Amino acid sequence: MSAPLKLVVFDMDGTLVDSQAHILMAMTEAFQSAGRPVPEAAAILGIVGLSLPQAIEVLVPGIAESNRDAMVEAYKRSFRAQFAGDGSHALAPFYPGTREIVDRLAGEDDVLLGLATGKSRRGVDRIVEAHRMEGLFQTVQTADDHPSKPAPGMLLAALAETGCDAAHAVMIGDTSYDIEMGRAAGFRTIAVSWGYHAPERLASAEPDAIVDDAAGLMRRLDEIWGRR
Missing domain, CATH: 3.40.50.1000 (HAD superfamily/HAD-like)
Known part of the structure; x- marks a missing residue:
């Protein structure tokens, strides 16, 4: 058998x-796009593993769904932009x-x-x-x-x-x-x-x-x- x-x-x-370089940069840009103070790096890395909407909700308790979704899209745009060049492997x-x-x-x-x-x-x-x-x-x-x-x-x-x-x-x-x-x-x-x-x-x-x-x-x- x-x-x-x-x-x-x-x-x-x-x-x-x-991937922390990717994650920190994308999350920083997401918060800046929303006019919010950027959390400490440790706080951002602490939510790695959660799906992106849930991660935003942990970092911004009580955030409105529309604002959360806008930050999610800003994060995704940043992430895509990082891969547009030749540095994705090194990052x-x-x-x-x-x-x-x-x-x-x-x-x-x-x-x-x-x-x-x-x-x-x-x-x-x-x-x-x-x-x-x-x-x-x-x-x-x-x-x-x-x-x-x-x-x-x-x-x-x-x-x-x-x-x-x-x-x-x-x-x-x-x-x-x-x-x-x-x-x-x-x-x-x-x-x-x-x-x-x-x-x-x-x-x-x-x-x-x-x-x-x-x-x-x-x-x-x-x-x-x-x-x-």
Whole structure:
């Protein structure tokens, strides 16, 4: 009897690639376009992982829907403009070792890969194209089609698309939203400490593990799969 397929789903921003230059610039322009004071960088990075409308609502409590939507559009315009030149690859570099993990897992016959991100489909496609990751992910779930994290819809859709069972699935992310989403979907969860949420905030979401580097992430996956 063959071993069951394993599904590994990654968050994108703060987990695979460091997009904070994109995010901070776009959010700054969104707030300036609305004539609002720009939040501190830590506050902006703290909402990474949420879908964009929800992120704006966290940063501007009580904002009117029309004003929120205008800021969302300003953010998207800024993000698109940043990718209009030739610097997109440099602006969102991989964290050390993360590309190597993706490539290694993509080469394993019993592993399927996925993305679950608060970005739009267009934003994901830009990052995937910039880093030449086309064809590596069997399922890609974005904010265009699902409620914001930590609702489990993205991961439930990933299971349905791949035919995998949650018992053999792992969610990897850098925010408490990722971990809460993974737990709600019945996934094992691994938090990475190099992203946008502090370790204590990650710990409060109760992941199965918190890892500090790519080597530690691969070791933890091997342990989950009984390879060690």
